[in-house]
Amino acid sequence: MSGYKCLPPHSKIKHPMFYFYVLRSLKDKDLYFGYTDDLLRRFKEHNAGNVASTRDRRPLEVIYYEAYKSEKDARERERQIKRRAKAFISLKRRFKNSLLE
Numbered sequence: 001m002s003g004y005k006c007l008p009p010h011s012k013i014k015h016p017m018f019y020f021y022v023l024r025s026l027k028d029k030d031l032y033f034g035y036t037d038d039l040l041r042r043f044k045e046h047n048a049g050n051v052a053s054t055r056d057r058r059p060l061e062v063i064y065y066e067a068y069k070s071e072k073d074a075r076e077r078e079r080q081i082k083r084r085a086k087a088f089i090s091l092k093r094r095f096k097n098s099l100l101e
Helices: 039-048 071-083 085-094 096-100
Strands: 018-025 031-036 060-068
Touching: 018 039, 018 071, 031 039, 031 071, 039 060, 060 071, 060 096, 071 085, 085 096
Parallel strands: none
Antiparallel strands: 018 031, 018 060
């Protein structure tokens, strides 16, 4: 399944990490932002249809993520991207080539 190879080796990390992530719908090309403590599990939940906000947008692929030691930092990053247009535009510049694929 597309997207698995780009996920971090979560099980090899000695301390818990928290992830802010960006998914792209292969169906409509829309983006979804979220945060989690287990990126692989959450990705699987999205593609299995277990997340209401992305259920009708499947299949999805991970196009970007950031790892944080603090859950609060990951949650704040998600909030920042969802609420601030300039932060969203800046983030999209980081993965602009991924959006073209």
